[in-house]
Amino acid sequence: MSEDSIFSKIIRGEIPAQKLYEDEGVIAILDINPLSEGHTLVIPKEPASTMDELSDDSAAALGRALPRICRAIMMATGATSTNILQNNGKSAGQEVDHVHVHVIPRFADRSSGAGLSKTWTPGKLNADEGADLGRKIARLL
Ligand code: AMP
Numbered sequence: 001m002s003e004d005s006i007f008s009k010i011i012r013g014e015i016p017a018q019k020l021y022e023d024e025g026v027i028a029i030l031d032i033n034p035l036s037e038g039h040t041l042v043i044p045k046e047p048a049s050t051m052d053e054l055s056d057d058s059a060a061a062l063g064r065a066l067p068r069i070c071r072a073i074m075m076a077t078g079a080t081s082t083n084i085l086q087n088n089g090k091s092a093g094q095e096v097d098h099v100h101v102h103v104i105p106r107f108a109d110r111s112s113g114a115g116l117s118k119t120w121t122p123g124k125l126n127a128d129e130g131a132d133l134g135r136k137i138a139r140l141l
Contacts (some may be wrong), residue, residue, distance in 0.1 A: 003047045005049075005098035006096055006098075007041075007096055007098040008047050010043075011027055014062040016138065017030070020043075020072070021072075023065065024045075024056075024120040025045055025057070025058055025060075025061025025064075025065070026042055026043060026044050026045060026061050026065045027042075028040050028069050028103075030088060030101070034115075034117050035102075035115040036104055036130065037077050037079075038076065038077040038105040039101075039102065039104050039105065040068060040073055041101070041102060041103075041115075042062060042065060042069055042101045043062060043098065043099070043100045043107060044059075044062050045058070045100075046058040046099075047098060048098070049097045049098060049099065050088050050089050050099060051086065051088045052088075052140055055100055062101065064111070066084070066101065068101055068102060070082055070084075076106065077105050077107075077129045079105030079107055079109075080107060081106040082103055082104060082106060083103075083104040083116060083118075084101060084102070084103060085101070085102040085116075086101045086102065104116055106114070109119065119130065
C-alpha cells in the first residue's frame with residue numbers, strides 16, 4: 001500500500017498539484033516534469049502500489065475517467081494523438097509507488113515531438129510456446 005506516496009499526499013491535499021479532474025475514485029493532475037504539453041497523470045485514490053494490487057472498482061473508475069480526460073487534453077492543447085503509458089513495478093521503471101496512468105499528448109505539427117520515443121525491439125511469438133503460455137495464464141484468470 002502507498003498511503004505515504006507523494007500521490008496519496010496530493011490526493012489528501014497535503015501538497016499542491018495542478019488538479020484537472022476529481023471524482024470519488026480518481027484524480028488527474030499535470031505531471032510536474034512533462035514529456036509534452038498537457039502530460040497528465042490519472043491516479044486512483046486507492047493507495048495501491050501497482051496495477052495488479054488495484055481493486056476492480058478502482059480499475060473501473062480509472063477506465064471510466066480516461067477517455068474523457070484524453071478528450072479534454074486533446075481539445076485544450078491541440079494534440080493529435082496520445083500515448084497512454086503505465087509503469088508498473090521497479091523493473092518497469094516505476095518511480096512513484098502508487099498506481100498512475102500517464103496520458104502523454106503527441107503533436108503531428110510539432111517537430112520537437114515529445115520527450116518520449118518508441119524504441120520497441122519486438123521478438124516473434126513461437127506458436128507452441130505461445131499456446132502453452134496462453135493456456136497457463138488463462139487458467140489463472
Ligand atoms: P513513473 O516513472 O511512472 O512512476 O512516473 C512518475 C511521474 O510522476 C513522473 O513523470 C514525475 O514527473 C511525476 N511526478 C512526481 N512527483 C510529482 C508531483 N509532485 N506532481 C506531479 N507529478 C509528479
